[in-house]
Amino acid sequence: MKYQEYANSIVFEVKKASIHVKHHHQDLSLIGTGRSACVFKIKDTNRVIKVFPKEFAHIAKEEADIYSMLTDIHYFPTIYETGPNYLTMDYIKGETLFQCVNKGIPIGEEHINVVDDILTEVRKRGLNPSDIHLRNIMITPDDQIKMIDVARFKQKKQDTQWEDLKNAYYRFYQHPLFPKSLPAYLLNFIAALYKKKLITVSKRYRRTG
Incomplete structure (x- = not known):
């Protein structure tokens, strides 16, 4: 067919x-x-x-x-x-970052750095990568990063979503007391609050790797 x-x-x-x-x-x-x-x-x-x-x-x-x-x-x-x-x-096999946080699958700093490098390369093509969230970044079984859903890469407005996620990663996820996994309902609730701009992560972090 x-x-x-x-x-x-x-x-x-x-x-x-x-x-x-x-x-x-x-x-x-x-x-x-x-x-x-x-x-x-x-x-x-x-x-x-x-x-x-x-x-x-x-x-x-x-x-x-x-x-x-x-x-x-x-x-x-x-x-x-x-x-x-x-x-x-x-068809890309693997887990989204959302599933990783939900299931307790470790997300390493090297994964964050790869996403940074991908977005830098995308910008070199004259695009403006936007709407980068936990569900459109995947880690494959061989520990490689894959990105899906590029529909909003031509947006003109400045989107800070990836920077905010990255800052949350360094500020909260890497903290020794951060839970090994978070339930999906809580992750969705946090995302809803973020979309309504009821929570922010203002501090900026730089990559170390």
């Missing part, structure tokens, strides 16, 4: 800025839902298809254009085919 047919098989319901999948092809398994798209693992392949509801279909082209500017940076998934409302790319 062609990828466009897979994309066409999906029936979305979008309510109150939340996406729900009502139906999809039997070859697809839903593995992730974001603000503007859902990601499905394609049966018997190492690929996923990211499909956008019609309300957000324009983002598919923008994200495809951004990935085309990052093709030689191996920290991003390879894109195989794009369409008016979908992208097909590598």
Whole structure:
């Protein structure tokens, strides 16, 4: 089956800025839902298809254009085919940083430094990496960093989210008394407070590695 047919098989319901999948092809398994798209693992392949509801279909082209500017940076998934409302790319095995904090999987300073280096390289391409959060950075089984979801890398406004996460890492995560793992509900609550600007991490830290 062609990828466009897979994309066409999906029936979305979008309510109150939340996406729900009502139906999809039997070859697809839903593995992730974001603000503007859902990601499905394609049966018997190492690929996923990211499909956008019609309300957000324009983002598919923008994200495809951004990935085309990052093709030689191996920290991003390879894109195989794009369409008016979908992208097909590598299935990346591993844990997001959100899952690492939730499960107690260590995040080393070397991981933070690699993300810094990736974002520096992205900026050299004339992009403005934005919306960098715990769910779009992954650590693979061989301890490599991968980044997903680049849809907002062309934003014009200055986004401090990664710097704030990095500062929280040095200020709290590396503290000897920081819990080995945090429940998902608490991480989501902290994220909600951050989005509402009810909490901030103002102190700036520099990398040591």
